[in-house]
Amino acid sequence: MKLSHRKDLFAWSVFNEERDLDFHSYLWVREGGNVVIDPLPLSAHDHKHLQKLGGVDFIVITNSDHCRATEQLAGQTGAAVYGPSAEQETFPVICDRWLYDGEEIVPGLLAYQLNGSKTPGELALLLEHTTLITGDLIRCHQAGELCMLPDAKLADRKLAIQSVKRIASFPGIHAVLTGDGWPLFVHGGEALHHLARSL
Numbered sequence: 001m002k003l004s005h006r007k008d009l010f011a012w013s014v015f016n017e018e019r020d021l022d023f024h025s026y027l028w029v030r031e032g033g034n035v036v037i038d039p040l041p042l043s044a045h046d047h048k049h050l051q052k053l054g055g056v057d058f059i060v061i062t063n064s065d066h067c068r069a070t071e072q073l074a075g076q077t078g079a080a081v082y083g084p085s086a087e088q089e090t091f092p093v094i095c096d097r098w099l100y101d102g103e104e105i106v107p108g109l110l111a112y113q114l115n116g117s118k119t120p121g122e123l124a125l126l127l128e129h130t131t132l133i134t135g136d137l138i139r140c141h142q143a144g145e146l147c148m149l150p151d152a153k154l155a156d157r158k159l160a161i162q163s164v165k166r167i168a169s170f171p172g173i174h175a176v177l178t179g180d181g182w183p184l185f186v187h188g189g190e191a192l193h194h195l196a197r198s199l
Helices: 044-052 070-077 157-168 188-198
Strands: 009-016 021-028 035-037 058-060 080-084 097-099 104-106 109-114 122-127 131-133 138-142 145-148 175-177
Touching: 058 070, 058 104, 070 080, 109 157, 131 188, 138 188, 145 157, 145 188, 157 188, 175 188
Parallel strands: 035 058, 058 080, 080 097, 131 175
Antiparallel strands: 009 021, 021 035, 104 109, 109 122, 122 131, 138 145
């Protein structure tokens, strides 16, 4: 796994040839249990690295299209699985807890519901008020510049725009770690404001 902009935050990635961009998963190493977000399959190297860092206690899935290797990882580790409450009737993975807007997942990690995306109630996660971790709606196809999921994939563009503008209004965001595309380790707040103004 790759060390991120914080010493307690790691990532692993898979290049998607169909979209010509990377998909990412994130690991927050913390006292009280490590958190993995949207887990992709782990290579043998990354699995060993994960174990060295203390394993995983919680898996957070931002939306049903990002379940990825959740069942496999949860089965191997016994980690609790958390998913978006708006999808609980149709979610493809059994969850131990459903997350609601503004809810604290573990101390320092908040969930915010995004409406209008391709799945109901997609989650964005805010880590210690400075690092935003996104699923599908907010992405980065060109390095340094955030964009929104294409209109053709949105359930409701107006609601999606409102959700992006709400997230962009949060103060203190420095990094935006996308599920799809380039992560922004610096100037993430400025990129969010630029995206919100462009919509």
